[in-house]
Amino acid sequence: MAFIQFLKPKNALEEGGRTAAPIQQDAGEPEKTCPNCHKPIPLSRLWSSYLVCPCGYHFRMNARQRITMIADKGSFLELFAGIVSDNPLQFPGYTEKLETVQNISGEAEAVVCGTAEIGGRKCCLFVMDPGFMMGSMGSAVGEKITALFEYAMQKRLPVVGFTVSGGARMQEGLLSLMQMAKTSAAVKRHSDAGLLYIAVFTDPATGGVTASFAMEADILLAEPGATIGFAGARVIEQTTKKALPKEFQKAEFVLQHGFVDTLAPRSTQKQLLTRLLNAH
Amino acid sequence: MNQIPYAVVKLARDSQRPTGLDYIQNIFADFIELHGDRRYADDPAIVGGLARLQDRYVTVIAMEKGHTAKQRSCRNFGAPHPEGYRKALRLMKQAEKFGRPVICFVDTSGASCGIGAEERGQGQAIAENLMELSTLCVPVISILIGEGGSGGALALAVADRVWMLSNAVYSVISPEGCASILWKDSKKAEEAAACLKLTAGDALRLGIIERILPETELGEKPFYDRIRRALAEELEALEKDPDLVPKRYDRFRRIGQVKERT
Known part of the structure; x- marks a missing residue:
């Protein structure tokens, strides 16, 4: 009975975890914080690992x-x-x-x-x-x-x-x-x-x-x-x-x-x- | 205008309305209740068994809400657990084996929502019923007598004929749930009830049901007599149909409205 629908911003990575933090730009390379281990992951690394964090979290x-x-x-x-x-x-x-x-x-x-x-x-x-x-x-x-x-x-x-x-x-x-x-x-x-x-x-x-x-x-x-x-x-x-x-x-x-x-x-x-x- | 569908929702939920067992006892003769899903438990929210409809035996399965506070609590307010759906499927398969038609009475606000129901596969139980009912080789008629709450109701309503009492409702989500998700305000249920098109008239217009049963003399002898006659007549026609299963497929296959974009 869950009929939950909501809009997400355009960037595909933004469709990740419900509590995902916004992409951080300050470290030079764009990063995303994992909602599971709370560590930042460079986007390039995330892409090459099928959007899976090293901790195992699947975006x-x-x-x-x-x-x-x-x-x-x-x-x-x-x-x-x-x-x-x-x-x-x-x-x-x-x-x-x-x-x-x-x-x-x-x-x-x-x-x-x-x-x-x-x-x-x-x-x-x-x-x-x-x-x-x-x-x-x-x-x-x-x-x-x-x-x-x-x-x-x-x-x-x-x-x-x-x-x-x-x-x-x-x-x-x-x-x-x-x-x-x-x-x-x-x-x-x-x-x-x-x-x-x-x-x-x-x-x-x-x-x-x-x-x-x-x-x-x-x-x-x-x-x-x-x-x-x-x-x-x-x-x-x-x-x-x-x-x-x-x-x-x-x-x-x-x-x-x-x-x-x-x-x-x-x-x-x-x-x-x-x-x-x-x-x- | 927005008031009217919600008023019907309230009528459909009225605890004084006839419940599944009232229909079983007043329409059929020689009812023998058969309990249990043979897997885990017996779910009192779904009652099923053998019964006689005029001169033929049928398998009858009904959701039961109960009337009194005690009954309602014991019946889990008509919200079935996976065991209820599995019992229903067991009885339907049994009906198929012995060539008996199946009559279902649907009345639930929705499948039971709880830890146990999830642990024991509520979604799987409903899915299996939808799948298996689609090819059951005996006639199936489902009547919505009160609330037709979402997948929990549909699990007993994949039928050759689906009928609704004139003040029953059939909906993908409760008006309260819809209002709370869409507008973050469950008090807008009246508005949601109007938008959801959940009355018997709406369902008939959308091609979801074949017939509306009037509620004149609701719960009295002539009311049940009319339903008994209607069921017997319809079964007569369905039993002669050699294309029952393909026609049931087509019945659901055509439902939906889409656009073609080139």
Whole structure:
């Protein structure tokens, strides 16, 4: 039930941790302070380590950065790029918000879909973008994910997906909610055709996306430290009036409770995905 | 105008409205309750079992809020835990095995929000129901009788026919939650309720439901008799349909409104 959405400034690195400090310019080279170890890291170093701090903290990453990291060079071909959100309920402020987010993020919607090769293996790939209304799912995201699974089924391709989402997009009301059922049905058809689906949870994965296509993969990987859950931690604290355990809803906690297969640090993701794809 | 949808929200939440068990007891005969998810526990927020609808046996599954303070607390105010959704799925699979139709009554403010629910995979439980219901090979009819709160409601509403009582609501988020996130002010719930388009009339216009059931004589014999007849008629038609599963896919496949940008 976390439907949190907010805007972030344009710089991709600014999409990092919720408590990330602004980039410091005083040391000559631009730096960013890690919200986990509180040490400054030169931006150049952060870039060369897939936006992972030496302490292991995974900064948030936008969709295009991930595609560059995961897909074999030059192999990504985008699909369904023209599908964008409307404002079906005439929800106040939504049209303006979409325009602003599109301008800031450079993306048309909160998910980028296409085909790619990973370690030489062809697959369908979807990558959600935390910079686009925190990866929330409205009609356009639902339509693109559904269309991708249908395409993958037709072409008999595996699907690899990176999820990041605050949940359903409340500005599209019931139409957003129904995307949970629509995407799940498409995943089921793809699955019943004997095809592989691997999902990678990245921070955060909550609400209606966790409770639909994100959790329905054959193999579930999670980036270390990612928040994975249904209800948001703040809502749970307010409802139960109880302090939450420190590691509550973190990838490690979710692994312990049996809801993901393994942790996949960014530096090992491509290799692990390649091995998994090759095993099928 | 903004007042009206929120007034419906209040009606939908009224503790004196008939609850899931009232529908089960008044519409069906020979109800035999079947407990437990066979994994961890029995969730009292979801009641399920076998029952007779006129001349056929059905599997009936209902969210139950309770009426009195004690009942409501025992039923967790109709907010199911993962075990509730897993029990529902177990009973649906059982219905499929024996060729029985499934009738669901939906009434929840949302799936239970708490530490235990998260530890035991609330998101996974809902996701699995959405996936499995999409290909269940027997007719499924879901009726929203009060609150249809988000994914927690949808987990019992991936159906061939979805109906709503005229004062039920169905929404992606509570008006209070929406107002608090968007406008940092939960007191703007009335405004949010109007924006969210959560009434039965809205849901029908958006193509989310097939039928609105009037609340004339709510909770009295003629009211339940009407629903019983409507269910029996609809099942008759659905049972003859050889394309039930593909049609259910298409039912959800077409929902959504997008633009094409070149």
